[in-house]
Amino acid sequence: MLPFDWAVLRSARGFRMVTNGMHGLGSTRMNDSYTALDTAFAERFSCRAFRPDPVPRADIERIVSTARKTPNWCNAQPWQVVVTSGAETDRFRAALGQEVLSGTPEPDLTWPAAYTGVYKERRRTCGMQLYEAVGVAKGDRVASGRQMMRNYDLFDAPHVAIVHSPKELGPYGVMDCGGFVTAFTVTAASLGVNTIAQAAIAAYSPFLHRYFDIGDDRQILCAISFGYADPDDPANRFRTERAEVEEIVDWRG
Numbered sequence: 001m002l003p004f005d006w007a008v009l010r011s012a013r014g015f016r017m018v019t020n021g022m023h024g025l026g027s028t029r030m031n032d033s034y035t036a037l038d039t040a041f042a043e044r045f046s047c048r049a050f051r052p053d054p055v056p057r058a059d060i061e062r063i064v065s066t067a068r069k070t071p072n073w074c075n076a077q078p079w080q081v082v083v084t085s086g087a088e089t090d091r092f093r094a095a096l097g098q099e100v101l102s103g104t105p106e107p108d109l110t111w112p113a114a115y116t117g118v119y120k121e122r123r124r125t126c127g128m129q130l131y132e133a134v135g136v137a138k139g140d141r142v143a144s145g146r147q148m149m150r151n152y153d154l155f156d157a158p159h160v161a162i163v164h165s166p167k168e169l170g171p172y173g174v175m176d177c178g179g180f181v182t183a184f185t186v187t188a189a190s191l192g193v194n195t196i197a198q199a200a201i202a203a204y205s206p207f208l209h210r211y212f213d214i215g216d217d218r219q220i221l222c223a224i225s226f227g228y229a230d231p232d233d234p235a236n237r238f239r240t241e242r243a244e245v246e247e248i249v250d251w252r253g
């Protein structure tokens, strides 16, 4: 049995009726997909306190499997990730902590030269939200420094992914990997796995190259610590805001 009534399809009017119906079905499916995707985006947040429970390897594979579908220039797929689990995460955490005490930051990617205007304001707002949540008083540099150092404990996460890209692909390789990082974090959220992207760790790129044997032909972009959030930790109790669509889009026509 064919799925269509071919007699109806023979007339142009009938064809329109059938295809319009298909379009309707397509739109319902699209709305469901939109809702699922928007929910995953809404549920993702930067987690700054993890429980120790590991993420099953099958779920990590699902996250990477979906993230690899990220669009990228020429389908070069520049992303590569080192993913640690179990004792390897703890060993890395300890070594990174030592490095931060003795080494100096030297990121492969140049850090922003300055945040001015609205960017400065937004940066300040999210910093204040974090400090308010964890009880760091304004101007308390010791306490804010202590919070910053939590980056190097991987916020106690059971896993970290180190994301790197071939140097020869330059800024577009970095751009493609940025998409991959977003896809990784949002897919993780859809599976109930929490994440935080961390430039703070990539600041110690020479150490990361040595420690994970990542060639000098690659640039280290960021880390993603991941696992399951500790919902009771104050560091996880705030959410950042975003500018409205009208502030983003310059509509023409």
Ligand SMILES: Cc1cc2nc3c(=O)[nH]c(=O)nc-3n(C[C@H](O)[C@H](O)[C@H](O)COP(=O)(O)O)c2cc1C
Residues within 6 Å of the ligand: 044, 045, 046, 047, 126, 151, 196, 197, 198, 199, 200, 201, 222, 239, 240
């Ligand atoms: C590439 C990248 C690097 C980041 N580096 C850090 C970091 O080193 N430490 C940190 O606490 N948060 C870091 N973040 C998290 C951002 O501060 C966070 O995404 C932003 O404030 C928006 O908040 P949200 O992720 O909770 O929506 C980073 C995010 C991205 C995408």
